[in-house]
Amino acid sequence: MSTVSVDNKKDNHSSLAENLLEIQNLKTYYPVKGGFFKRTVGHVKAVDNISFEIKKGEIMGLVGESGCGKSTAGRTILRLLKPTEGKILFDNKDITRLQGKNLREIRKDMQMVFQDPYASLNPMQMVGNIIEEPIYNFSKKSKDELKKEVMDLLEKVGLPPDAYYKYAHEFSGGQRQRIGIARALALRPKLIIADEPVSALDVSVQSQVLNLLKDLQEEFDLTFLFIAHDLSVVKHMSDRIGVMYLGNLVEIGGKDSLYAEPLHPYTQALISAIPNPDPRQKKERIILKGDVPSPINPPSGCSFHPRCPMAMEECSKSKPVLKEVKPTHRVACHLY
Numbered sequence: 001m002s003t004v005s006v007d008n009k010k011d012n013h014s015s016l017a018e019n020l021l022e023i024q025n026l027k028t029y030y031p032v033k034g035g036f037f038k039r040t041v042g043h044v045k046a047v048d049n050i051s052f053e054i055k056k057g058e059i060m061g062l063v064g065e066s067g068c069g070k071s072t073a074g075r076t077i078l079r080l081l082k083p084t085e086g087k088i089l090f091d092n093k094d095i096t097r098l099q100g101k102n103l104r105e106i107r108k109d110m111q112m113v114f115q116d117p118y119a120s121l122n123p124m125q126m127v128g129n130i131i132e133e134p135i136y137n138f139s140k141k142s143k144d145e146l147k148k149e150v151m152d153l154l155e156k157v158g159l160p161p162d163a164y165y166k167y168a169h170e171f172s173g174g175q176r177q178r179i180g181i182a183r184a185l186a187l188r189p190k191l192i193i194a195d196e197p198v199s200a201l202d203v204s205v206q207s208q209v210l211n212l213l214k215d216l217q218e219e220f221d222l223t224f225l226f227i228a229h230d231l232s233v234v235k236h237m238s239d240r241i242g243v244m245y246l247g248n249l250v251e252i253g254g255k256d257s258l259y260a261e262p263l264h265p266y267t268q269a270l271i272s273a274i275p276n277p278d279p280r281q282k283k284e285r286i287i288l289k290g291d292v293p294s295p296i297n298p299p300s301g302c303s304f305h306p307r308c309p310m311a312m313e314e315c316s317k318s319k320p321v322l323k324e325v326k327p328t329h330r331v332a333c334h335l336y
Contacts, residue, residue, distance in 0.1 A: 019089075020191060020223045021054040021077070026086035028069075028076045032296060045295045046072040048247035048303075049086070051322065054191075059217065059224040061238030061255070063231055063270070065292060069247040070227045071115075074193045077225070078110050079103060091190065108138055111184040115196040117176035121168040127154075127179055128164035134186045153182040156219075157212060174205035181212065185220065193225045198233065210237060231274050235259055240328075243267045246303040247295055249322055253329035263331040265308050302334065310335060 027049055034041035046069045054060045062070045075081045077088055079095060088096045095106050114120035121130055131153055132146045141149070147164070154163050157178040168176055177197060184192055194213065198206040210233065217224060228234050234241055234255075241258050243251040243266065251264040262268045269286040276283045290307045293299050299306050305315035314334050322332040 018056055019053045020056045020058075020091060021225070022087075022089040023050060023052050023073075023077065024087040024089070026050050026073070026076065026088065027084040028072050028081055029084045042296050045247050045298060047076060048295075048298070050244070050247075050249045051086075052242055052249060052252055054223055054225060056190075056223055057221055058240065059226055059238045061234040061241040062225060062227045062244060063229060063234050063241060064244035066229060067292065067295070068244040069295070070244050071195050073244070074112070074195050074225060074227050078112055078193055079106070080112075108187045109190045111187065111189040111192050113177070113180050113184050113192060113194040113197045116200050117173060117180045118168060120180055121176060123168055125167070126164065127159075127166055127168065127171075130168075130179065131183050131186055134183065138187060149186075150182075153185060156185070156216065157182045158208075172205075173201045174209055177201060177209055178212065181209075181216070185216065188220065189222070191223045191225070193227070195227045196229070197226075199228065199230065206233070213237070231270055243270065246293060246298055248303055248332065250304065250333070251329075251331045252322070253326075253331075257326065257329050263325065263329070263336065264304075264333050265310050265335075266304050302332075 026047055027045070028047040029043040029045055031040040032042040032044060033039065048069070050073060052060070062073065064070050072081065076083050079088070079098065083096055086096070087094060090106065090110065095103070098106060128147065128150050131150045135141065135146055135149060150164060151161055154161060159175060159178055159182070163171070163179070168179065171179065197213070198209050201209060213224070214237070216222065226234065226237050238255050240252065240254050242249050243264065245266050251258065251262070251267045258267065259271060262271050269288050272284065272286040286309070288307045293303065293306060299316070301314075301316040301318055302308070302320055305311045308315065312334060318334075320332040320334050322330045323336070324330045325336045
């Protein structure tokens with residue numbers, strides 16, 4: 001796991017700020033086909049009844065092991081995937097079932113930075129065309145106005161003006177991700193979902209991209225859902241953090257509270273795995289036994305109970321609900 005240094009700036013976000021995004025009991029299931037007639041024989045419960053909110057101007061982190069459903073949650077919130085159940089409220093509007101023109105209008109305010117910057121960029125288009133395409137689709141600006149706006153965006157993400165005339169393959173991984181960030185900013189959105197934005201990059205450039213995202217968040221007054229599996233990165237980037245396990249949110253809290261006193265046994269195990277920069281300080285590592293269960297057939301009760309070192313009889317019988325046990329700190333665990 002990489003350790004990244006990020007410039008931390010004072011968070012001036014008000015705790016009384018209005019919610020930009022509210023997720024209520026969201027579920028996203030993928031059908032599993034089987035048999036000669038390819039009937040639906042089950043479902044992969046990628047996101048299984050999660051609820052949380054993100055305030056305007058906040059960076060909300062979402063962490064968990066690979067396959068826990070965090071990327072599916074991000075894509076469902078953007079309506080790139082169809083939700084099975086639940087509600088997505090964006091800027092006080094229910095966008096859960098929007099279609100056609102109404103959904104297209106929402107796209108201006110919600111954008112995504114993808115994990116693999118090369119796969120998300122069209123190799124047949126010049127960078128200038130890639131960035132100006134969303135502006136062209138939603139405005140009636142002239143060719144000169146479009147070019148000027150793209151040049152401004154290139155400058156803001158730290159790319160030279162001649163990048164306008166180049167193609168994605170001519171850039172390094174970090175530069176490609178800067179192109180993806182410029183494209184996401186093109187429509188001046190209110191919300192950006194960053195899906196593992198630095199996991200495909202060299203450690204040497206990760207901090208540069210993260211610092212860029214922090215600077216842009218302040219400059220453009222952006223709200224972020226920051227998805228990652230590297231807890232050291234999430235701690236530096238986020239105001240609050242949600243922890244996912246097997247499609248469920250098991251804990252949500254402010255970053256200081258969650259890292260200083262993790263409540264859920266799964267969160268405790270994750271945080272114990274963060275490398276300590278000082279080798280003289282010994283740190284006890286919590287090793288989880290067994291494998292992550294299948295999301296097609298999750299365990300009864302608490303989904304974490306087969307691997308939990310503190311599991312009780314009740315854990316296998318009933319599913320714990322996410323409840324506040326400390327101010328602004330919620331956990332789904334029968335221990336509390």
